[in-house]
Every structure is written in C-alpha cells, then in structure tokens.
Amino acid sequence: MTIPSRYKGIIYMLLAALGFSLMGGAAKLLKGSFGAGQLVFWRNAIGLLVLLAGFLVKPPENKGGRFHLLLFRGIMGTTALYTLLYCILHIPLGTAMTYNLTSALFIAVFSFLLFREYHGRVVLFAVLLGFAGMLLIYKPAMHFPWYYHLAGLISGITSALAYITVNRLAGHYDSRIIVLSFIGTGVLIPSLLMCIRSIANLPADDVFFIAWRWPQGIEWFYVCWLGLAALFGQYFVTKAYGADKAGIVSSIGYANIIFSVFIGMALGDAFPDWMSASGILCIIASGVIISLTKRKKKVTL
Numbered sequence: 001m002t003i004p005s006r007y008k009g010i011i012y013m014l015l016a017a018l019g020f021s022l023m024g025g026a027a028k029l030l031k032g033s034f035g036a037g038q039l040v041f042w043r044n045a046i047g048l049l050v051l052l053a054g055f056l057v058k059p060p061e062n063k064g065g066r067f068h069l070l071l072f073r074g075i076m077g078t079t080a081l082y083t084l085l086y087c088i089l090h091i092p093l094g095t096a097m098t099y100n101l102t103s104a105l106f107i108a109v110f111s112f113l114l115f116r117e118y119h120g121r122v123v124l125f126a127v128l129l130g131f132a133g134m135l136l137i138y139k140p141a142m143h144f145p146w147y148y149h150l151a152g153l154i155s156g157i158t159s160a161l162a163y164i165t166v167n168r169l170a171g172h173y174d175s176r177i178i179v180l181s182f183i184g185t186g187v188l189i190p191s192l193l194m195c196i197r198s199i200a201n202l203p204a205d206d207v208f209f210i211a212w213r214w215p216q217g218i219e220w221f222y223v224c225w226l227g228l229a230a231l232f233g234q235y236f237v238t239k240a241y242g243a244d245k246a247g248i249v250s251s252i253g254y255a256n257i258i259f260s261v262f263i264g265m266a267l268g269d270a271f272p273d274w275m276s277a278s279g280i281l282c283i284i285a286s287g288v289i290i291s292l293t294k295r296k297k298k299v300t301l
Contacts, residue, residue: 012240013252019233021259025267026226027088030219035206036085037190038213039226040078044186046227047234051180060174069165070173074185076162081186083155086207091148099152104253105131106160114164126289133257133282136275163241163249170242178238179231 027039034042080100087096108127162182169178190210196202197209204211215223240249261276 009240009249010252012236013249014255016233016235016237016240017253017256018259019229019231019236021256021263022229023226023233024260025263026222026229027085028264028267029222030226031089033215033219034213035210036082036089037193037205037207037210039085040081040186041190041194041210042215042223043081043226043230044183046224047183047231048180048187050228050231051176051183054176060177062173062177064172066169066172069169070178070181073162073165073169073178074181076158076165077182078185078189080155080158080162082207083151083158087148087152087155089206091152096152096155099149100155100159101253101256102131102153102156103159103163106157107163110160110164122289126286129282129289130286133279133286136279136282163237166238166241175235175238175242178242179234182234183231 023043027043030039080103084096084100087099104127108124166178193208194210194212197204197211202209237253240252257279
C-alpha cells in the first residue's frame with residue numbers, strides 16, 4: 001500500500017516513536033548492568049553491524065555535497081544520546097524523557113529563527129498541547145541538582161539541532177548514510193574514550209571513560225533489542241524529517257509517550273492515573289490537529 005505523500009512524515013514519525021519506545025524498554029532492563037557510556041556503545045554497535053550488512057545488499061546512492069552537516073548531525077545526535085542516558089541513570093525516567101522531548105519546542109524555535117519556518121497558530125497550539133500532555137504523564141520533578149537539569153536541557157537542544165539538520169540533508173544523502181553519521185559517531189566516541197582511559201590508566205566512570213564489558217546471558221538479547229529498536233527508530237525518524245518540515249514532524253514525536261506508557265506497563269509499571277490519562281488524550285489531540293491542519297492546507301493549495 002502506497003502512503004499518500006502528505007502523510008508520509010506523520011506515519012514515519014509514528015513508527016520512529018514506536019522504535020524509540022521499545023529501545024527505552026530495553027534500556028530500562030539493562031539499567032542496572034550497564035552505565036550510560038556502555039549503553040551508548042552497544043546501542044550503536046548493534047545498529048552499525050546491521051547497517052553495514054544492508055550496504056552490502058544495496059549500496060547507498062548519494063548526491064553528497066554537505067559532509068559538514070552530516071558530521072554535525074552525528075555529533076549532535078551522539079551528544080543528545082549521552083546526556084539522555086546520563087539523566088536516565090541519575091533522575092527519574094519521566095523527568096529525563098520530558099527534557100529530551102522538549103526538542104519539539106526547540107525545533108519550532110530554531111526553525112523560525114534560522115529558516116523562518118512558521119506553521120500557523122493552530123500548529124503552534126498543537127505543539128504546546130502535546131507538551132502539556134507530556135508533562136501531565138511524566139510529572140517532572142524539580143528538586144534535583146542543577147547539573148542534572150542542565151544535562152536534560154542539552155539533550156533537548158542537541159536533539160533539536162540534529163533533527164533540523166536531517167531535514168537539510170534529505171535529497172543529498174541516502175537515509176541510511178544519515179543514520180550512519182549518528183551511529184558511526186556513537187561507536188567511535190566511546191571507543192576512543194575507552195582507549196584513552198586504558199592508555200592513561202584513568203579510573204572508569206559510567207559516562208565517558210568507561211570500562212569494557214561484554215553482555216552476559218540474557219543481556220545479549222536485551223542489547224540486541226536495544227540496538228535493533230534504536231536502528232528502526234533512527235531510520236524512520238530520518239525518513240520523517242526528510243519527508244516534511246521539522247516543526248510539523250516533531251510534534252508527532254509525542255506519540256513516544258503513549259507507546260512508552262504501555263511498554264512500561266508491560267514491564268511492570270502501574271496503570272496510568274487520571275492525570276496521565278488526560279495527558280495521553282492531549283497528545284492524541286495534538287497529533288489529530290496537526291494531521292487535519294496539514295490536510296486542509298494541501299486541499300486549499
């Protein structure tokens with residue numbers, strides 16, 4: 001079945017949200033065994049192996065010409081992942097994810113400031129409605145040290161910059177090459193830091209100068225789950241931002257919250273209370289408003 005072009009960005013982003021939610025479930029199961037830096041490495045290493053195998057089957061086709069943006073996308077994406085996982089390990093998951101998903105607001109701000117993209121008051125209202133729904137579900141706590149909040153804000157800002165860059169790379173590079181820029185950087189940086197730690201005989205930590213650790217037993221299944229779900233999500237988020245404007249697509253990313261709630265319940269989390277349920281309805285309404293607004297604009301053109 002062919003997806004209508006006006007809905008491609010939305011459908012791709014819903015698939016990406018599902019992938020990232022599944023990735024979050026795997027990270028939750030591995031949280032007690034691996035540090036943030038180790039999770040960054042394994043998340044990307046599994047995806048890299050699958051991606052390289054895909055290149056052997058179907059080589060990428062690229063126009064090229066924007067390597068600097070490709071490199072920038074990789075660095076921003078890896079920074080966002082490091083700070084997100086750091087927050088997950090030190091503050092409640094809800095607060096960490098709240099900060100990461102502020103990327104939608106930063107995307108709207110950066111898109112307007114840098115590219116003068118403005119989608120109208122209705123879409124702006126939908127973005128704010130989705131963000132309000134996210135807060136109702138996660139109820140972020142504010143009584144943690146300032147540097148945890150700083151890391152969370154960096155996660156949201158760098159995610160926004162990475163996603164905006166994806167939109168500028170579409171048409172110049174195969175989607176898999178754009179994904180490779182992130183995954184490759186996410187393997188290279190932890191590997192270099194591990195080598196530096198070993199050569200300089202530095203003490204290991206959970207984020208940067210990590211110690212090597214092989215998964216054991218069932219951890220292999222969770223690590224593969226983590227990497228494959230992340231690759232699935234990364235591929236479709238790249239397709240989504242290449243198919244539509246960043247300000248529109250980012251709002252659909254709030255669906256991540258809905259998927260995460262149900263995946264969390266499957267892993268033993270409590271059923272959402274009335275406030276969380278209200279948040280879910282706000283998020284659904286946000287996506288519906290954006291979809292209807294896009295359809296109306298297409299029809300009237």
